[in-house]
Amino acid sequence: MNQISNAIATRDNGPAAQIEVYRDEYAALVPSHVNADQWIRLAVGAIRGNKDLEQAARNDVGVFLRELKTAARLGLEPGTEQFYLTPRKSKAHGYKLIIKGIVGYQGIVELIYRAGAVSTVIVEAVRQRDTFRYVPGRDDRPVHEIDWFGNDRGPLVGVYAYAVMKDGAVSKVVVLNHRRVMEIRAKSDSKDSEYSPWNTDEEAMWLKSAVRQLAKWVPTSAEYMREQLRAQAEVAGELTAPPTAGTPAMPQPTALDEADPADDSEPVEGELVD
Structure with a gap:
């Protein structure tokens, strides 16, 4: 019985349990269209299902809770392709792993x-054996043909994105070749991490x-950047709703030596790269 009690106590002191402790605070932060219970389950599942993430969260639970706060304010699902939770080494923590969102x-x-202004967003990767045609000024959107039944489409050679507005207009088409993507990758300070x-x-x-x-060419770009900067600038302990009675204040994060990696810093200038 003592072993079971000890195991429960250990589990309850872990980062997943801390999410549950601050359930009401996170529920107050997520936008109204987001199901708060589902959001909490995703956050807890992401940590409990990955031992590296769990250990990184334990190394500084305040940093972990702050990163979740950013996801909550943006209304994005933590631990998914909407909002990655990744371990990263921090010099300020003796090169131990901490959580970065x-x-x-x-x-x-x-x-x-x-x-609300966009009806469709198209973002696709182009591989070597695909057929891709796009002439700016002549075509309103690319023609991208894929042999879906081929054995190998080849390596990545480019990527493109555009949006169709609700009035039928097509946004600016962004096309990046391999060189341009590698330039963007080179600006990421986590690019060499196995967890990146x-x-x-x-x-x-x-x-x-x-x-x-x-995002620079559609109506949400300014809103997105304002929300990102606002979420990152706030002190981690500031919450929209007060803690429930008997709940300790949310732990403050320690200072990070690397404030914001290139992955999510200022947007790269939007441009067309043929």
Whole structure:
């Protein structure tokens, strides 16, 4: 019985249990259209299902809770391609792993849809054996043909993104070739980490490179950047709703030596790269 009690006590002191402790606070932060209970389940499941993430969260639970706060305010699902939770080494923590949240391409697409002006967002990767045609000024959108039944489409060579507005108009088309994506990747200070999405989910990061630039040309881009900056600038302990009675204040994060990696810093200038 003592062993069971000790196991429960240990579990209840872990980062997943801390999410449950602050359930009401997170529920107050998520936008009204987001199911708070489902959001909490995703956050808890992401940590309990990955030992590296759980250990990184234990190393500084305040940092972990702060990153979840950013996801909550943006209304994005933590531990998914909307909002990655990734372990990263921190010099301030003696090079131990801590949690870093990174908005994924699906998260940016969700924020674009949320503005209400866009009916469809197209973001696709182009591989070597695909057929891709697009002439700016002549074509309103690319023609991308894929041999879905071929054995191998080949390596990634490019990526593109555009939006169709609700009035039928087509936004600016963003096209990035391999060189341009690699330039964006080079600006990420986590690119060499085994946990970086650039190494664990490369195609998704190519897609993000394009859709981030698209966000400059559709109505949500300014809103998205304002919300990002606001969420990152707030002190982690500031909450929209007060804690429930008997609940301790949410732990404050320790100072990070690397404030904001290139993955989610200022957007790269939107441009067309043939």
